[in-house]
Amino acid sequence: MPDLIHPTAIVAPGAKVADDVSIGAYSIVGEHVSLGAGTVVGPHCVIDGHTTVGANNHFYRFCSIGGMPQDKKYSGEPTRLEIGDGNTVREYVTINTGTAQDVGVTRLGDDNWIMAYVHIAHDCQVGSHTILANGVQLAGHIHIGDWAIIGGLSAIHQFVRIGAHTMVGGTSSIRQDIPPYLMGAGDPFRPVGINSEGLGRRGYAPEAISALKEAYKLLYRRNLKVEDAVAAMRTLMQERPESRDAVALMVDFLAESSRGIARS
Structure with a gap:
């Protein structure tokens, strides 16, 4: 359906774009990108790299998806980004591809709510049903379990693991692993109990x-x-x-x- 792709958008010849994908004005889709059915790409987005996007995702304006990792060791290897289904990715979000020093792929699961200005660095493995509030910053190699909620402006050190069902308060600084089910906040993060609610x-x-x-x-x-x-x-x-x-x-x-x- 050509009318779903704005005439100012640039879609590389090698890109795989499902028939019902919508691409907004001035957006760019690279040659190694695959966009699944029902996905919406807003205006002024760049989706590049070896990036596979599933069905029914929504990228709001000014997202930068699939850019090269911010790692000085990166030498142009064809590392990847894999995004599942049903994710909401708000304005100015950046998600980078992986590195050869790790598994070579950054992953975002299904039904995640990624708010404005979030950064997901190389080799992060984010599960499903998570919420990353405005300005959350994930350094490289971080693992986040399903249903985790990370409050706004929180920063997470590289290689940290955050367990499923955790709830992290805003402006937290996280330098060590947070076991599943916990809630807490602070700089450094301090647990206060189980996320029973x-x-x-x-x-x-x-x-x-x-x-x-x-x-x-x-x-x-x-x-x-x-x-x-x-x-x-x-x-x-x-x-x-x-x-x-x-x-x-x-x-x-x-x-x-x-x-x-x-x-x-």
């Missing part, structure tokens, strides 16, 4: 939320080393089998943490 809205049973509160106490209130807290959580999983999967997510995260976790 968010978990309830997502269908977590009261028994599971109660078990997660106990897991939080083991990690943050009993003066235990992380490995000892993990051992106690494994016992908790046996004592409360109905909450096993919920607690296991935290246990697995802690076992894989390499930067250490944010502590109160």
